[in-house]
Amino acid sequence: MKRGKNYKEKYKLIDRTNLYDVEEAISLVKKVATAKFDETIEAHIKLGVDSRHADQQVRGAIVLPHGTGKSVRVLVFAKGDKAQEAIDAGAEYVGAEEFIDKITKENWFEFDVVVATPDMMGVVGRLGRVLGPKGLMPNPKSGTVTFEVGKAVNDIKAGKVEYRLDKTNIIHVPVGKASFDEDKLNDNLNVLLEAIKKAKPSAAKGQYFRSVTITSTMSPGIKVNPAKI
Template sequence: MGKNYIESAKLVDKNALYTTVEAMELAVKTAKCKFDETIEVSVRLGVDPRHADQQVRGAVVLPHGTGKSVKVLVFAKGEKAKEAEAAGAEYVGAEDLVAKIQNENWFDFDVVVATPDMMGVVGRLGRVLGPKGLMPNPKSGTVTFDVTKAVQEIKAGKVEYRVDKTAIVHVPVGKKSFGSEKLIENFRVLMEAIVKAKPSAAKGQYMKSVAVSSTMGPGIKVNPTKVLD
């Protein structure tokens, strides 16, 4: 444990359940590194990810973005390729990009968007894009003919949330430099989306625990019953 972490940990009561406002103010206060730390939210859900009817996945545009510049790759042809370029996508192509990824192990991008007619081609990359969480998916809005909207939303701060094998969702909600007010707004928008995404098959308490932390800071527990307050 570094000196900064130890000092920050002293500010957090491990047994307390903080309000959203208190937690975000603490997250900013405990981010003591010289770089602009990311503030991340971790939500443990009362679902069993092994069952298809208990998957929690979606995407939401955070009002203040994530503070990170995102490189977008779009698989499209013809007019849709032109639209993607005009919307600001860094990379646009088809089979040529598939070959580049396969042959050069190239991953200089953060999000992948594809038009539905390109999914047969993109499917060849399932084994490499899937484990990295980069495979386009209709639920997250990354398989669409409206590439302009998809690229613009991603650039504006769209984040994808997805429950992992341990039933936890990890999502960044901004940077320390945002200040607590903007982080709180981003947090609430994210939590509303996760609450709405509750599978009908999920029984019992849906939101088991919620925590926020900076990149190098301690975890801060948020009262899971009051995340929208």
């Protein structure tokens, strides 16, 4: 892949042979995040597990202490009092069957997170083939299938992020924006790493954190020393 001049200049600032401390990596990623827009800072964490095995899955959700810096649009499947609770909490879209046709027939995806009450999962299940591949299917483990829809919406708006393994046993999670100060990015990243550490499956053997890389939207990756996590 051909890289531009700006990317190459950023690349020179990063020692590719070095494993940085978390604080050093955060400081450096802010230094190279020089795009004309507010770049997203992401963590990419490779774990010593095998996601093909059910007893080695790593999945959950946390509220980052300083949020993600991103405005999140929430779709809630609920009826009656629970629908009103979702509206009061600030959900952008609240309803039931009418959204099934809108998504399947109109290819409508003007939302970032889907929440559903348990009694609505029979309806939402019809969207599995559509929402599943996009990572939008509600799930009890991530707190998006719940009768506490008000709390769920509030948590999502406050900066709740879901972490889960991809097929290569890597977790990809945004931890803030380049405009965040270093302390906020450090807090967010450390809370994420601690949550993933606590979620370590008992079946996982050997080194758990295989690699941790911090990147901004337009910069090369910066490797964190996993031994110091």
